[in-house]
Amino acid sequence: MEHLLDVKNLSTEFNIDGTxxxxxxDVSYHIDKGEIVSFVGESGCGKSVTHMSGLQLIPTPPGKITGGEVIYKGIDLLKLKPDGEEIRKIRGGEIGFIFQEPMTSLNPVLTIGExxxxSIILHLKVGRAEARRRTIDMLKKVGIPDAESRIDDYPHQFSGGMRQxxxxxxxxxxxxxxxIADEVTTALDVTTQAQILELLRDIVKSMDTSLILVTHNLGVVARYAERIYVMYAGTVVETGTTKEIFNNPRHPYTIGLMNAVPRLDDPKDKKLVPVEGLPPNLANKKDQCPFLPRCVFRTEECHSSPAPSLNEVREGHAAACYVDVSKVQNNNIVEDEVASSMIVGEQEKPIINEPALPEENLLEVNHLKMYFPVTKSIFKRKVGEVKAVDDVxxxxxxxxxxxxVGESGCGKSTVARAILRLYNPSEGEINFQGQDISKMRKKVLRPLRRNISMIFQDPFSSLDPRQTAESVVxxxxxxxxxxNxxxxxxxxxxxxxxxxxxDPALKNRVPHEFSGGQRQRIGIARALASEPSLIVCxxxxxxxxxxxxxxxxNLLESLKEQLNLSYLFIAHDLSVVRHISDRVAVMYLGRIVxxxxxxxLYDNPKHPYTKALLGAVPIPDPFIEEEREHVVLKGEVPSPLNRPTGCSFHNRCPIATPECKTIDPSLSEIEDGHEVACINI
Amino acid sequence: MTQFIIQRIYQTVIVLFILSLFCFLLIHMIPGNPVLTILGDEATPEEIRMLTEELGLDRPLPMQYLSWLGGVVQGDLGTSIIYREDVKDLILKRLPPTVHIGITSFIISIVAGVPLGVIAAVKRGGWIDGFITTSSNFSMAIPNFWLGILGIYLFALNLGWLPVQGYVSPTEDFWASQRYVIMPSLVLGLSTMAILARQARSSMLEVIRQDYIRTAISKGIKTRVVIRKHALKNAIIPVVTIAGLMLPNIVGGSVIIEQVFNVNGIGRLVLQSVFNQDIVVVQGCLIVLAIAVAAANLLVDLSYGYFDPRIRYK
Structure with a gap:
């Protein structure tokens, strides 16, 4: 059978400063009509560049397509002129590209309708009036309310999910x-992610369009993809149907990825098995298996042989590996490797019985409120308040x-900053080690500051680029x-x-000489320096x-045991929070619900929002995903400026009753330690 | 948008108020007694008394300022000490050549500078880019009086294409007027043009690596259309800002250019009045130029709203 798109031995190079x-x-793949194919891999593995190369979308220079064929409808797209008539017809007209960043991918100075x-006028050769009519139809199809009037709005008037x-x-x-959907939901919240992917899947299925889903999220792959290509260091290392790959992964990297991801259905004591080491530098690539230095299955043969090519291990399932992983007692190897690679592991004691927690609270936050004034006009008249944190x-x-946990804008980071007194709370108490620090004067607070540290999100921008690692720490x-x-x-x-x-020998380097993971380690070392009792992550x-x-x-967990630390762990990734937390609080619009x-919380969630959040997280297992019911939460998180009356979740809630519009529920204990803010449970 | 406009007008009024204060205080910034400075050593007490009264210097300072400001608001800028002529009439007579040359040079610098910068950005790294970048650096370094003299030597004296100096009003003879205006305008606008070209180049380079340009290309649109429709309007905003900041340059440059080309405009009037110590005229000219610059900057600010919908809908 002839494939819709057939890519053979594609190679692309970037020539930067002579390297x-x-x-x-040498990537080969094919797409058939109407199928959903996923490209999985971590950043820098070449999954985006592969697809951009096919449409000649990579900037040249520095990029250069050095070989291969991209056959679409019998034509080799790489032979067409980059800005010529023929390729432009296919680009956008036959093969469409959706990019990662919805906030920056639309032109801010043109209306969305325009x-x-x-596109419609260019590719379908219709007049403006007809194009406008079709645009409105399409806007309705993707769920934009009020399409007739919103067609003349500008991108900044839409939220991130709407822009996608x-x-x-x-x-x-x-x-x-x-x-081609390139990491389309990476920048979005989990409930929005579910909405967008369900929408995309439904539309392409109804139009019989093929979808290439480029992502790093194994859960997304398991839920939506039919076939998978796993990429590592610019090559495809494994390919097959989704079920086959998840059921019977044959490449060590695929196995490594699956063991590294925390899942909603993991046993709690599961130790994550990281893929140790770093991805190879693509500049000095030798003709050798690129995964070799990080591989736990490597043999003598791997060292002496050239880079393996894809070999069929079963029908429709191929892996680029010399070792038959299925025949190796892999568990032992993995355990050994983990033990030897854990640098902090030396002092680590086996967990026997967890020590009983002390009676008194280290941190007690009571009725914390954090309001930001909204001012208008030149006289800075206060016209309203953003209730970022409202009685937590x-x-x-x-x-x-x-x-x-909570989605962006729910106020979780504001809580963190208020606890660190980076903000001055509007109301409420923050009792830390028995003292209320919420209104403490800066001078009095300073000696206490060493007891609370923070680890920040972005390891790239939260370190001073001119400070050496030593001086940061x-x-x-x-x-x-x-x-002294x-x-x-x-x-x-x-x-x-x-x-x-x-390695302390690296301490004279500056942040950009470290990788992302290493920088985050520097950030953690900085947080630990003052021997704090509480770390806000x-x-x-x-x-x-x-x-x-x-x-x-793993590092955070072992440090906690060693140093008896407390973490306030703020995150939007529910699987990670489940893995690391003893207790969990779910926030929505400035409140804990x-x-x-x-x-x-994870086995017996009560609040409809918690249930929706958990339902939206895809589990990296196609068999489980097939069984699961996908309830997609409708609508978007409202702005804290005009919070809905009554229960602020009522307009999105599947079990809302008329009373919910008027009654503002407070947290009430339904069983020991389990509090829920909902009147209908 | 209305609020944005009101806010900008409000800011402009404050700026003008502060400027008027400086203009007014100018007369008191001259070391010693301004009346003596104006009249010289041989003045009789009678003359001194009369001038003091005429200038209102016998009244308290706030009163002097208020009455001067009241006059300015009503269009009364006082009477020239030297020419014995109404300053307003004097300025109105001298204004047209300056405005004509100034606007022409501003238009030339935008119309030529921006496209040159855009071309350089699109052809980045090529010989066209090299040529435009080098010549704009060169243009910024040349003093304009020297360039003016060189231009007169080459185009007027040697080639005879353009008149040597002077000014003819367009109402008198439109085409002759353009021939008189073109050289001083070019000379005056060259450095502005160079600066705008550089700004347009760097802002264009910034814009064409944005995600939405990648989106536009991936839609299958021609490169030329991508540049014109998607990139230019985004890239122009910082250029407009710089253009606004360059206006005082043009106004200031006119003082020298009018001298070199022997044009009887405001620039020359200011210069002559400074030498003549005709403080009232200097004051009048300064306040008029200040209003012109402030008004032009207001227009520039308001044009952001046209280019950037994010400002319009705030």
Missing amino acids: HLKAVD QIME RLMIAMVLSVNPKIV SFYLKQGETLGL GEPLIVHNLV NRNEYTQRVDELFRMVGL DEAISALDVSIQAQII ETADWET
Whole structure:
């Protein structure tokens, strides 16, 4: 059978400052009509460049397609002129591209109608009036309310999720044969992610369009894809149907990825198995298996042989590996590797009985409110308030981890900043070690600050690019006068480096010389420097690749045991929060709607919002996903400026009753330690 | 948008108020007694008394300012000490050549500068880019009086294409007027043009690597259309800002250019009045130029709203 799109031996290089980066190295794949195919891999594995190369969308220079064929309808797209008539007809007209960042992918100075109509007029050769009519139809199809009037709005008047719908409308308005969706939901919240992917799937299925889903999220793959290509270091390392690959992964990297991701259905004590090491540098690629240095299955043969090519292991399932993984007792190997690679592991004691938690609370937040004034006109008249945090209470004991989850804009980061007194709370108490710090004067507060640290989200922008790693980590020691002399300082910095698994010899480097995971380790070392009892982790791992994520989660967990730390772990990834937390609080629009210990919350969620959140998280297992019922939460998180009356969730709630519009529920205990804010349970 | 306009007008009024204060205080910034400075050593007490009264210097400072400001608002800028002529009439007579040359040079610098910058950005790294970048650096470095003299030497004296100097009003003879205006306008606008070209180039380079440009290309639109329709309107906003900031440059440059080309405009009037110590005229000219610059900047600010819908709908 002839494939709709057939790519053979595609290679793309980037020539930067004289070095050739082999971003795509001899990649072959095909797409058939109407199927959903997924490309999985971590950042830098070449999955986006592969698809951009096919349409000649990579910037040249520095990029250069060095070989291969991209056959679409009998024509090799790589032979066409990059800006010629023929390829432009296919680009956008037959093969559409949806990009990752909905916030920046639409032109801010043109109306959305103009941007969609432009495509329709160009590819379908219709007049403006007809194009406008079709645009409105398409907007309705992707779920934009009030399409007739909103067609003349500008992109900034839409939310991120809505903008991604607009992108989908734009691409699908011209009836393309193939749609390439490049990490389309990575920047979106989990309930929005579910909405967008369900929408995309339904539309392509109804139009019999093929969909290429480029993603790093194994859950998304398991839920939506029919076939998979796993990419690593610019090559396809494994391919097959989704079920076959999840059931019977044959490449060590695929296996590594699956073990590194925390899942909603994991047993709690499962230790994540990170893929140790770092992805290879694409500049000095040798003719050798690219995964070799990180592989736990490697043999002598791998060292001496050239890079393996894809070999069929079963019908329709191929892997690029010399070792037959299924015949190796892999469990032992993995365990051994983990033990030897855990640098902090030396002092780690086996977990026997967890020590009983102390009676008194380390941190107690009572009725915390954080309002920001909204001003208008030149006289800065106050016209309203953003109630970012509205009456939030919780506690945290020494040695405990409290997970705070919620979607963007729910106020979880504001809570973190208020606890660190980066904001001055509008109302409420923050009792830390028995003292209310919410209104404490800065001078009085300063000596207490060493007891609370923070780990930030973005390891790339939260470190001063001109400070050496040593001074980043050592600064708190000096600020809080924790060392007496130079010698002590050096010793302590080295100790901190070793604690987070970094070689102290690297301490004179500046942040850009480290990888993302290493930078986050520096951030953790900085947080540990002042020997705090509480560390606030604000989305501390969400910017990292999954294999690196697991390394950092394990590090945080073992540090907690060693040093008896308490974490306030703020994240939007429910699987990670489940894995790391003792207790969990779910926030919605500035309030906690449900709180319980992790087991109760995940196994027996009561609040409809918690249920919806959990339902929206895809589980990286196609068999489970097939069985699961997908309830997609409708609508979007309202702005805290005009919070709905009564229960603020009532307009999206599947079980809302008329009373919900008027009654504002407060948290009430339904069983020991399990509190829910809902009147209908 | 209405609020944006009101806010900008309000800001402009404050700026003008502060400027008027500086203009007014100018007369008191001259070291010593301004009356003596104006009249010289041989003045009789009678003359001194009369001038003091005429300038209102015998009244308290706030009163002097208020009455001066009241006059300015009503269009009364006082009487020239030297020419014994109404300053307003004097300025109105001298204004047209300056405005004519100034506007022409501003238009030339935008109309030529922006496209040159855009072309350089699109052809980044090529010889066209190199040529435009180098010549704009060069243009910024040349002093304009020297360039003016060189232009007169080459185009007027040697080639005889353009008149040597002077000014003819367009109402008198439209085509002759253009021939008189073109050289001073070019000379005056060259450095502005160069700066705008550089700004347009860097802002275009910034825009063409944005995600929405990638989106536009992936839709199958021609590169030329992508640049014109998707990139330009985004890239122009910082250029407009710089253009607004360059206006005082043009006004200031006119003082020198009018001298070199022997044009009887405001620039020359200011210069002559400074030498003549005709403070009232200097004051009048400054306040008129200040209002012109502030008004032009207001227009520039308001044009953001046209280019950027995010400002319009705030």
